[in-house]
Amino acid sequence: MAVEIVDLCVSCWACVDVCPSEAIAKGGKHMQVNAKKCTECEGDFADPQCASICPIENCIVDAGGLAFNPPGSLTGIPPELLAEAMNEIQAR
């Protein structure tokens, strides 16, 4: 079992420093998880460490593709408001 980091990652390195398995490294534009090394932190911590410090919603997903930090869960910004703000800004 392994987690995956998707391309929303902003390369802040926070997850790299807290991963107990040294499973995360910069690959291409953003961080990537080495599926062979990732243990989902089992045996080390109750929660996957990368997902516990990552500031970006939807950035880290579990083996089933489900986000650990769904929209709104970290920023507190309701997803519809964020979408609205984005649309407004992009329409300029």
Add this chain to the structure above:
Amino acid sequence: MELEVIGQESGGGCSSSGCGSTDDQLSHLPQDIVDKVQNHPCYSEEAHHYFARMHVAVAPACNIQCHYCNRKYDCSNESRPGVVSELLTPEQAVMKVRAVAANIPQMTVLGIAGPGDPLANPERTFSTFRMLSEQTPDIKLCVSTNGLALPESVEELAKHNIDHVTITINTVDPEIGAKIYPWIYWNNRRIRGVKGAKILIEQQQKGLEMLTERGILVKVNSVMIPGVNDDHLKEVSRIVKQKGAFLHNVMPLIAEAEHGTFYGVMGQRSPEPEELQNLQDACSGDMNMMRHCRQCRADAVGLLGEDRGEEFTMDKIEEMEIDYEAAMQKRAVIHQGIIEELNEKHQKRTQIAGMSIPSNEPIIPADTRPVLMAVATAGGGIVNQHFGHATEFLVYEASPNGVRFISHRKVDQYCIGNDTCGEKESALDGSIRALKGCEAVLCSKIGFEPWGMLEDAGIVPNGEHAMEPIEEAVMAVYEEMITTGKIDEHPVAMKAQA
């Protein structure tokens, strides 16, 4: 990222002759602290016109979330506090410091301020400090932090002989904290709400105490968030002073929707310049307040108010040949010269302060009310900038006691002299908003249209003192207001509101 210091716009910068006097800023500090800060551009209002600082962006990770921050820092279009365009390894950072110090001899201070939290990146931060204390022994080191990992870092900080630490403390109340910090990462878990804020506050206070116990200078930054912590910051000021912080720097919240921060997107307003000033005044009875802070980027380079980062990108640095020994000697000479100049100025001011007012000047009755005025200046301590070219105004207060610097207020440059001035109108509105509370604006020239709009807003434009020293010009306008009876009218700002 730490919302610290600033060099958001290029060029300009406040280079007034007496942008606040060192006397009222630092007079109640013990001599050993005065000695420590006299060549520190961020701490001494006087020094920031002469000495340069730089930040190196080596610390990308953060262990908390602030509602005024969006960690999408890797965007070179953005120029706002905490934002950086180039993340450096510790080795690259050291190379950059050597290059900058060799090319900008006024450089005295190297800070690590992010873009995340330096102490949440202990290896990168401390290995940078370690190399610098060996290779650039004459450069002062400082660090900014949110405080969460501070207690565990104090020993290491003390080892590197880092004598300046900035802690951002926005509150001492967990309930208020929960409105500012949605979560922290602590003991391998994400902790939300009041519980997380409580831990953060405890760590900040403990860290502050540990640092001051060891004689390490601590400055406290606070972000003023209207309706959240504005009133409460007076209490924060009192407490951090009591615990030995030597400066309290209250900064305005910056919350634009396009930054994608919680406050930005949710429409949290920023404080009006007037509100910020009132709060700073309220805190200053208790505390040294810092009024010239520019909330620099985490990779700012140069004098405060300017950013020369573009000249020192990694690819440019790699081509530079640096003779560090020679540069260090040159720096020592230049720094000595600046210190002497500052001392001379200081003596002159003390003399002037002891002098009586020349008899041809009207004596101003002691009960005359003070007046705020804004000045457009491109530097040199002179009224020498076109109103439309000003990206910031310096605000001075004239009173029977003389003229004192209050703050700088940023504006969007509304006229850039070509036909892309599409948003001219709204930017001019912005300038006028930034000048709220001021009764006059002194500049070298001003266009017809803004003239009318300023007058309508109750601010008298004045171009008669172009090329004169700021303090003299402000005093002259004040005296004119007194002799023409204008001073007896209600403060214009109030009239405009009524």
